[in-house]
Amino acid sequence: MHTILPHQVLIAFAVTFLAGLATVLGGALVLFFKQPSYRFLSFGLAFSAGAMVYVSLTEILNKSIASFSQAFEPKWGFAFGTFAFLLGVILVLLLDRFIPNPHQTIEQNNTVALEQQQLMRTALLTLFAITAHNLPEGLATFFATLESPTLGAPLAVAIAIHNIPEGVAIALPVYMATGRKDLALAASFVSALAEPFGAALGYFILAPFMSFSIYGAVFGMIGGVMVFLALDELLPTAKRYAKGHETVYGLVIGMASLAISLVLFKFVS
Numbered sequence: 001m002h003t004i005l006p007h008q009v010l011i012a013f014a015v016t017f018l019a020g021l022a023t024v025l026g027g028a029l030v031l032f033f034k035q036p037s038y039r040f041l042s043f044g045l046a047f048s049a050g051a052m053v054y055v056s057l058t059e060i061l062n063k064s065i066a067s068f069s070q071a072f073e074p075k076w077g078f079a080f081g082t083f084a085f086l087l088g089v090i091l092v093l094l095l096d097r098f099i100p101n102p103h104q105t106i107e108q109n110n111t112v113a114l115e116q117q118q119l120m121r122t123a124l125l126t127l128f129a130i131t132a133h134n135l136p137e138g139l140a141t142f143f144a145t146l147e148s149p150t151l152g153a154p155l156a157v158a159i160a161i162h163n164i165p166e167g168v169a170i171a172l173p174v175y176m177a178t179g180r181k182d183l184a185l186a187a188s189f190v191s192a193l194a195e196p197f198g199a200a201l202g203y204f205i206l207a208p209f210m211s212f213s214i215y216g217a218v219f220g221m222i223g224g225v226m227v228f229l230a231l232d233e234l235l236p237t238a239k240r241y242a243k244g245h246e247t248v249y250g251l252v253i254g255m256a257s258l259a260i261s262l263v264l265f266k267f268v269s
Contacts, residue, residue, distance in 0.1 A: 009203070012145040013196060015156045016138050020195030022160035023134070026167020027188030031181050043250040044161050045238035049230040050254025051158035056230075058259075059151050060144065060223040061085055067216035077216070084220020091221065092136060092228045127170050127187050131194040134163075137229070138195030139202040140222040146203075147215070154258050155226075159195075166191065 064084055069077025137159050145152025167188040175184035206214060238247045 008146055011149065012142045012152065013199060015145045015149075015152055016141040016199045017196045019141050019156040019160045020134065020138060020163065020192040022163035023167040023170070023192040024185060024188045026164035027171030027185050029164070029168060031171065031175065031184060039241070039243050039246050042238045042241035042243075042246040044164070045234045045241070046247040046250025047254035047257070048158045048161035048250075049234035049238065050251040050256075051154060051161075051258040052226045052230040052234070054255040054258045055151070055155050055158070056223040056226040060140075060155075060219050060226065063147060063151070064216045064218075064220035064223060067212045067219060070212040071216070080213075081216055081220050084217045085224040085227075088221030088224025089228050090224075092225045095136075096228075096232065127174075127191055131191045134166075134191060134194035135198035135201070136222075136225045137163075138198030139218075140226055141195065142199030142203060143215075143218050143222060147219070154261050158254070158258070163192070163195075 061081060065078050065081035067077075068080040068084075071077070072080065141152060141156050141159055144155045170188045170191050171184040174187045175181060178184070202218075206218065235247065235251070238250065
């Protein structure tokens with residue numbers, strides 16, 4: 001197991017924090033842009049999904065298998081990496097079952113027509129649900145960057161794109177319920193802090209036990225979480241906003257962009 005240096009931890013936390021701050025950017029868009037482009041939003045969500053799926057299946061899952069293979073025979077490394085990936089899918093599936101992400105509920109409601117009290121309840125539920133979903137994303141960004149900036153940087157960009165519409169979903173009902181821009185931005189900022197908090201929680205719990213097996217388990221589960229989020233949240237939401245082929249274009253270009261960036265990183269690193 002390679003030694004983790006303090007500056008590597010700080011860089012990983014910084015990258016995770018910046019990815020989380022994209023949630024605040026989404027909140028700001030609600031306040032300062034009257035006519036957002038839903039077609040561009042659809043493309044951006046699909047782009048993020050393509051990038052997350054590609055990096056999860058080609059890099060993060062392989063990191064898990066390679067780490068397990070350092071501790072066990074290669075065939076067992078492959079098996080344990082695969083099981084860890086599936087465990088990540090199951091864990092986020094259970095999280096989604098008990099704390100549903102309310103994106104679709106918000107989109108189907110006419111917020112202007114809702115009673116103020118109901119709207120405030122919707123805002124609080126939205127904040128709680130999205131914040132809960134941001135915890136594993138922060139953990140994923142942190143450990144990917146800690147292992148390699150080459151791996152963490154593109155994943156952080158993909159998650160940041162994904163966080164922008166989440167900021168919209170948080171800030172909109174808060175602003176409509178209170179009429180206060182500062183509270184809407186504050187709510188999106190609270191949710192943004194969930195990502196570095198998830199990173200810190202995971203790191204300080206796991207740091208004393210770091211080994212090839214722990215790394216393999218963490219990366220395998222991260223890969224499963226990222227693929228589930230992309231397929232269950234990003235792509236369906238992108239499809240709802242699409243007017244044409246924005247979703248498939250974004251998906252393919254997201255995969256291609258990440259693939260090319262990883263190739264370039266390997267040549268310059």
